[in-house]
Amino acid sequence: PxxxxxxxxxxxxxxxxxxxxxxxxxxxxxxxxxxxxxxxxxxxxxxxxxxxxxxxxxxxxxxxxxxxxxxxxxxxxxxxxGIRGQVVVLSHSPVKTLQDLAGKPVAFANPYGFTGYYVPMDALLRAGVRVVPVFAGNQEAAMGQLVAEEVAAAGVNHQVMTDFAKKRGLKYRVLSESEPYxxxxxxxxxxxxxxxxxxxxxxxxxxxxxxxxxxxxxxxxxxxxxxxxxxxxxxxxxxxxxxxxxxxxxxxxxxx
Missing domain, CATH: 3.40.190.10 (Periplasmic binding protein-like II)
Known part of the structure; x- marks a missing residue:
């Protein structure tokens, strides 16, 4: 086969x-x-x-x-x-803007991810913000690190994030969102x-x-x-x- x-x-x-x-x-x-x-x-x-x-x-x-x-x-x-790349934080996070993430750990799926890495990381760099990327292996693992508060934010595919949050009753905020792909x-x-x-x-x-x-x-x-x-x-x-x-x-x- x-x-x-x-x-x-x-x-x-x-x-x-x-x-x-x-x-x-x-x-x-x-x-x-x-x-x-x-x-x-x-x-x-x-x-x-x-x-x-x-x-x-x-x-x-x-x-x-x-x-x-x-x-x-x-x-x-x-x-x-379509899918969008987002930078998200938990709803109770003190982080309000991308600038608040400077120098902080941010979870991403993997270093090849399109909406799960390149798109949200590009948004951060264009905003002049440098973060410490943490690669979790896949999208849901990156979201798991966010839930566990091991990172300040996560770069995600908006569709996978929506599904994940619905399943877990999770409240989150979107700091940045891309055009649809x-x-x-x-x-x-x-x-x-x-x-x-x-x-x-x-x-x-x-x-x-x-x-x-x-x-x-x-x-x-x-x-x-x-x-x-x-x-x-x-x-x-x-x-x-x-x-x-x-x-x-x-x-x-x-x-x-």
């Missing part, structure tokens, strides 16, 4: 519980066998892409200038109103044929319009405690132009 890597925002068990049923459905519908591969951290999954060990991936880490050269192509995207993309490596890529795209995009596919998405959503199923929309490389533009001009040194 083709190795399908998923960028893990959550722990391995939660990521597998969400994705295994989806990949089983896509395999059955498309006739293209897919097998879930997850690194221990999101950057480990991305390193596997760069090393040529994955065939498909659900990711937004491949739009840096260097990784763009790998020739991966966008097939579909999570069908959402399309959600993560289902991407294919250049060694996947156009024909196989098209079959996989059709199966993902058709899920929410097929009773069985919708049921799989609803079960997956319930496994994360989400109230609403999240399907997939058709997408191509042009939809991710603002990622490339941001990564060309960011003040944050790129880790690639």
């Amino acid at each position: 083709y190795a399908f890597g998923v960028l893990n925002h959550r722990n391995l068990q939660a990521t597998a519980a969400y994705w295994n049923p989806i990949l089983q459905y896509v395999t059955a519908r498309s006739g293209v066998p897919l097998e879930l591969h997850i690194g221990r951290t999101a950057n480990e999954t991305t390193d596997r892409v760069a090393a040529g060990r994955l065939d498909f991936a659900y990711t937004n880490h491949l739009f840096t200038p260097k990784r763009d050269q790998l020739g991966w192509r966008v097939l579909a995207r999570q069908n959402s109103s 399309y959600d993560l993309a289902v991407m294919a490596s250049p060694r996947v044929s156009e024909a196989d890529g098209d079959k996989v795209r059709k199966a993902f995009v058709g899920m929410e319009h097929d009773p069985e596919g919708l049921r799989v998405l609803q079960t997956a959503a319930q496994s994360l405690g989400l109230s609403k199923a999240r399907g997939f929309a058709p997408a191509d490389d042009r939809d991710y132009a603002n990622y490339r533009n941001f990564l060309k001009h960011t003040l944050v040194p790129l880790n690639e």
